[in-house]
Amino acid sequence: MSVQNIMRNLIVETPSQPGNLAKVAKAIGDQGGNIGDIKTLKIGTLSTVRDISCTCEDLAQLDEIVKAINKLKYISVRAVSDDVMKAHEGGKIHMTSKIDVRSVGDLRRIYTPGVASVCQEIHRSPEKAHYFTSIGNTVAIVTDGTAILGLGNIGSVAGMPVMEGKAVLFDQFAGISGVPILLNTSDPDEVVETIGHIAQGFGGILLEDIGSPHCFEIEERLKKDLTIPVMHDDQHGTAVVTLAAALSACRYTGINLKQAVVGQIGLGAAGLAISRMLLEYGVKEVCGSDLQESSLVRLRSFGGTVMNSIEELMEHCDIIIATTGVSGLIKPELVRKGQIILALSNPFPEITPEDALEAGAAYAADGRLVNNVLGFPGIFRGALNASAKSITYPMLLAAAKAIVDATHNGDLVPHPLDPNVHAAVAKAVERVALKEVNEKVTI
Numbered sequence: 001m002s003v004q005n006i007m008r009n010l011i012v013e014t015p016s017q018p019g020n021l022a023k024v025a026k027a028i029g030d031q032g033g034n035i036g037d038i039k040t041l042k043i044g045t046l047s048t049v050r051d052i053s054c055t056c057e058d059l060a061q062l063d064e065i066v067k068a069i070n071k072l073k074y075i076s077v078r079a080v081s082d083d084v085m086k087a088h089e090g091g092k093i094h095m096t097s098k099i100d101v102r103s104v105g106d107l108r109r110i111y112t113p114g115v116a117s118v119c120q121e122i123h124r125s126p127e128k129a130h131y132f133t134s135i136g137n138t139v140a141i142v143t144d145g146t147a148i149l150g151l152g153n154i155g156s157v158a159g160m161p162v163m164e165g166k167a168v169l170f171d172q173f174a175g176i177s178g179v180p181i182l183l184n185t186s187d188p189d190e191v192v193e194t195i196g197h198i199a200q201g202f203g204g205i206l207l208e209d210i211g212s213p214h215c216f217e218i219e220e221r222l223k224k225d226l227t228i229p230v231m232h233d234d235q236h237g238t239a240v241v242t243l244a245a246a247l248s249a250c251r252y253t254g255i256n257l258k259q260a261v262v263g264q265i266g267l268g269a270a271g272l273a274i275s276r277m278l279l280e281y282g283v284k285e286v287c288g289s290d291l292q293e294s295s296l297v298r299l300r301s302f303g304g305t306v307m308n309s310i311e312e313l314m315e316h317c318d319i320i321i322a323t324t325g326v327s328g329l330i331k332p333e334l335v336r337k338g339q340i341i342l343a344l345s346n347p348f349p350e351i352t353p354e355d356a357l358e359a360g361a362a363y364a365a366d367g368r369l370v371n372n373v374l375g376f377p378g379i380f381r382g383a384l385n386a387s388a389k390s391i392t393y394p395m396l397l398a399a400a401k402a403i404v405d406a407t408h409n410g411d412l413v414p415h416p417l418d419p420n421v422h423a424a425v426a427k428a429v430e431r432v433a434l435k436e437v438n439e440k441v442t443i
Helices: 020-030 059-070 083-088 104-110 115-124 126-132 160-174 188-201 214-225 233-253 269-281 293-302 310-316 353-358 376-385 393-405 419-442
Strands: 006-015 034-043 047-056 076-081 138-143 177-182 204-207 230-232 261-265 285-289 319-322 340-343 363-366
Touching: 006 020, 006 059, 006 083, 020 034, 020 047, 020 059, 047 059, 059 076, 115 126, 138 160, 138 188, 160 177, 160 376, 160 419, 188 214, 204 214, 204 233, 204 376, 214 230, 214 233, 214 269, 230 233, 230 376, 233 269, 233 319, 233 340, 233 363, 233 376, 233 393, 261 269, 261 310, 269 285, 269 293, 269 393, 285 293, 285 310, 340 353, 353 363, 376 393, 376 419, 393 419
Parallel strands: 138 177, 138 204, 204 230, 261 285, 261 319, 319 340, 340 363
Antiparallel strands: 006 047, 006 076, 034 047
């Protein structure tokens, strides 16, 4: 759902008088840039220096932003830095030990000869590997590099920064060790075989940035073959957070989601997963539109309804969700009064919330807040805690409801950096997973 853009940090000096920062912000906004963090680096008697994070479409737009700021009276851009690149120097992750080795006794305890007794214990009872090793708390983050962000098929090595980012989020929000696995093949048979051979060293498998349609076959086969949780985040992570966003929007508008007709524009990996999640939740009718016939066939197999055009879908549906990556695809004249519009392509939505509301939508939002990080760390934490062998739809629905319950009044979803959200998702998923395990035992 994301489109390529760039982020730079502008070091801006302004007179130490009220109103000058607002002038800078306006100059950035007038050129189409988006402001992120603002840090004050120096406050002097005459001038103030700030570090302003700015996101823009390309370097040409960045150049126009710098020129616009420099045209302001007594205001100048002292430097442009690339803090994103700096943050990635040397990589973002590093494997560390949980135990200090400071004596021969320590060495004998964690390595030879002491470790032999642990190896023998696991040999006798293989399930104890989840207790005596890191396996039960480690997730493989696997990609073939065919659908990296909005960049497309750029290869798994180029996608490594994304995989490292996932590992950082796993660690910070769920205490899980995420290990990037970069594949040099997209052949479903080879991918499934490779993951099958390494799976015993992990407690779960997170599939990441694997393109459509082969992502569907790969996930389905791995779920069938493996006895550990497997989830394709671009499908189910996106679907969980989108369901939560839809529930929040319905809460504010008084619409009953289960009784509504939902339209999904774009039936790629995310769009199909969202459609299926909505149907699993109990929505009475989910309609979809896409240019690919294979996607329409999949939607029908889930129980969805195919629409022939966006115009037909907009006319028929109460709630519209769009994940096409096509900026401005939904024209304001297509919006029906009272609709909920979630145009999730990022950073340029199919229709801006402002235009949708002006056209009569009861609620509208874009994809800036609908972030997968709200889902996948807690989902895997809960699954691993319960020693679940798979991730099921009841677990995913529980995750979505936990996100809704953690959402403050007026917000679409919670802040992704709130640790309480991830803890709540983990508890909800673990509760359902344990229930499913117990039910299987008693059958």
